[in-house]
Structures are given as C-alpha cells and as structure tokens.
Amino acid sequence: xxxxxxxxxxxxxxxxxxxxxxxxxxxxxxxxxxxxxxxxxxxxxxxxxxxxxxxxxxxxxxxxxxxxxxxxxxxxxxxxxxxxxxxxxxxxxxxxxxxxxxxxxxxxxxxxxxxxxxxxxxxxxxxxxxxxxxxxxxxxxxxxxxxxxxxxxxxxxxxxxxxxxxxxxxxxxxxxxxxxxxxxxxxxxxxxxxxxxxxxxxxxxxxxxxxxxxxxxxxxxxxxxxxxxxxxxxxxxxxxxxxxxxxxxxxxxxxxxxxx
Numbered sequence: 001x002x003x004x005x006x007x008x009x010x011x012x013x014x015x016x017x018x019x020x021x022x023x024x025x026x027x028x029x030x031x032x033x034x035x036x037x038x039x040x041x042x043x044x045x046x047x048x049x050x051x052x053x054x055x056x057x058x059x060x061x062x063x064x065x066x067x068x069x070x071x072x073x074x075x076x077x078x079x080x081x082x083x084x085x086x087x088x089x090x091x092x093x094x095x096x097x098x099x100x101x102x103x104x105x106x107x108x109x110x111x112x113x114x115x116x117x118x119x120x121x122x123x124x125x126x127x128x129x130x131x132x133x134x135x136x137x138x139x140x141x142x143x144x145x146x147x148x149x150x151x152x153x154x155x156x157x158x159x160x161x162x163x164x165x166x167x168x169x170x171x172x173x174x175x176x177x178x179x180x181x182x183x184x185x186x187x188x189x190x191x192x193x194x195x196x197x198x199x200x201x202x203x204x205x206x207x208x209x210x211x212x213x214x215x216x217x218x219x220x221x222x223x224x225x226x227x228x229x230x231x232x233x234x235x236x237x238x239x240x241x242x243x244x245x246x247x248x249x250x251x252x253x254x255x256x257x258x259x260x
Contacts, residue, residue, distance in 0.1 A: 001260075002236075005031055005211055005253070006073075006200070007246070008227050009042035011051060013149055014243055017183075019052050024220065025060040026055075027250040033068045034257045037207060041073035041199045043180075043188040045135050046081060046090075049074060054090075071207065075189065076226065077199010078137035080206060091193060093206065097136040102177075106139040106189040107132050109121040109174035119143060126153075136247035137194065141166070141198050143185035143202045152183040163187050164224070182226035187241060197229040211235050215253070217246050 010016040013024050020028075028038055040053055051074045058068070067083040072090070074081060080093040098106075110132060114120040121143060122131060129145030142148075143156055143163075157163055167179040167187060180188045180195060204210065209231050214235050218227030221239045231237050240246045 001257075002036070002215045002253075003213040004037045004039055004203070004207060004215070005250075006039040006041055006203065006214055006216045006230075006235075008045055008220065009040050009049075011219040012217050012240055012246055013040065014052060016153055017048075017052075017054045017146060019148065021243060022056075022060060023247050024060075024250075025056045027247055027254070029060060029062050029066060030059060030254055031250065032062070032069045034254060035069075036253075036257075037043075037069050037071060037088075039073055039207075041077045041196060041203070041204055042183050043076055043138060043140055043186065044074065045133075046072070046079065049081075049186075050090075057253070071203070073199045073203060075135050075137045075203055076190065076194065076196050078190070078194050080202060082206075094202070095137060098134075098139070098191065102191065103139055104179055104227045105132050105174050106170075107134075109170040109177070110139070110141045110166065110179075110187065110189060112142065112173055113169035114143075116169060117162075117165050117167060119162050124148070128133060137190070139189045141187040141189070148185075156185050158222075162203045167224075170180075180226040181224055182220055188226055195229045196226065197233050200230055200233060200235060217249065 014020045064085045068085050072081040079095045081090045084091050125145045126147040129147045132242045133140045163181045177189050178192050215236050216230050219240050220227045221231050239251050
C-alpha cells in the first residue's frame with residue numbers, strides 16, 4: 001500500500017495557474033484523512049503553492065492536523081516547506097538557491113534564444129508581469145507571463161515545439177544548465193541534478209519512505225518533460241492529461257483504501 005501521493009501541479013491538479021477546483025481539494029483532504037501524505041512538487045514558487053493549493057484546502061475545510069500531512073516541494077523540490085501545528089504556520093526546511101551569476105547567465109541565454117527565434121512576446125504581458133522569473137533555485141521562462149489568460153496559454157505552444165526550440169538554443173548558449181519544459185508556456189532552468197529527482201530524493205529522506213511507497217501523478221512524463229525524471233528514477237507514475245484524470249484516479253485510490 002502506498003504511503004505518499006505526490007503530484008505535479010499545473011495541468012495535474014488544476015487548470016494552469018489557477019486554484020485547484022473544489023473536487024480536487026475535497027479528494028486531497030480525503031486522502032490526508034485516510035492517512036496518506038500528500039506532496040505536491042512543482043516549479044512554482046511558494047506563494048503560488050499557497051494560492052493554488054493550501055488556501056483552497058483550508059477553504060474546503062482542511063484542519064491543522066490535515067495540513068501537517070501536506071508537504072510542499074517548491075521549485076522542483078529544491079525548496080521544502082512543512083506545516084508547524086504549534087506555530088500554525090509553514091516553515092522552510094531547506095533551500096538550495098542559485099547564485100546571482102547563475103541567474104544572470106540563465107536569464108541571458110533564455111532571453112537571447114527566445115528573441116532570436118521570434119518567441120519573445122513582451123508586448124503581450126499584463127502590467128507588472130514578467131517573462132523570466134527568478135525563483136531562487138531555478139529560473140523560469142513563461143512566454144506570456146504569469147497573469148495571461150488560460151485560453152491564451154493553452155494556445156501558445158500546445159505541442160511544445162516552440163519551447164523545444166528555445167531549449168535547444170539556450171542549451172547552446174549556456175550548456176552548463178539544464179532546461180525542462182513544464183506547464184503550458186514554461187521552461188524551468190536549473191543546475192544539473194536539481195530537477196525532480198533531487199526533489200523526490202529529498203522527499204524520501206525527509207519523510208523516511210522508499211520509492212515503493214510513493215505514487216506520482218504528472219502530465220509531462222514524456223522525455224524532456226519536467227515529470228520525466230520521476231519516471232526515470234523508477235517511481236510508480238500515473239500520467240494524466242488534466243485534473244479530471246487525476247480526480248478519477250484519486251477516487252480509485254480512496255476506493256481501494258475504503259475497501260480494506
């Protein structure tokens with residue numbers, strides 16, 4: 001029996017960059033109350049984890065004792081937060097930030113690549129938004145920014161071909177970094193090894209579990225996708241197309257638990 005359910009976020013638990021829907025929130029709470037640890041791991045910032053997941057769980061009735069079993073692996077798991085029931089707040093357990101020099105090199109490489117290829121669309125940004133974002137332990141390219149509408153994001157690169165070209169060129173310009181495609185318009189740039197394998201390895205260490213104890217859900221499990229490293233390391237993985245697929249699978253997991 002699995003002890004840990006781990007999830008990518010965008011396109012797995014929600015519509016990209018939006019809070020998780022009621023059904024997913026309710027299913028996650030049910031999983032927590034069934035004794036499972038729930039561990040989202042994504043390229044998102046901590047603030048986005050709060051907006052998209054934690055706040056919604058609380059709105060749907062999650063209690064502090066539920067949140068204690070929720071573990072947030074931010075920026076592909078290069079940052080880890082857990083809930084302190086006594087303080088009634090989240091605490092950062094670890095963080096592995098990039099240096100300022102690394103951030104500058106990555107930013108220049110991605111921006112140059114996107115501009116050369118004609119995929120730098122700064123004119124489409126909403127006020128106060130940005131295409132390249134420093135997330136401390138990774139740098140993320142979001143072609144239309146964070147605030148763009150869902151429909152525009154889905155339409156921008158549905159087959160990942162634009163981002164594949166940007167990744168290829170950025171790798172030529174700054175080969176010492178790795179670049180992974182995620183979400184609908186994003187590329188996450190990291191130092192080698194600081195991908196979801198790093199995050200999942202630390203998850204196992206922090207939660208004192210083995211690979212066999214984990215079931216992972218993700219939408220980008222193909223080679224080059226940011227969920228693919230989890231597949232490569234041999235963690236049991238369910239590939240989903242959207243949060244509806246995830247909900248269907250979670251109802252099955254809960255059905256098995258309730259039948260025991």
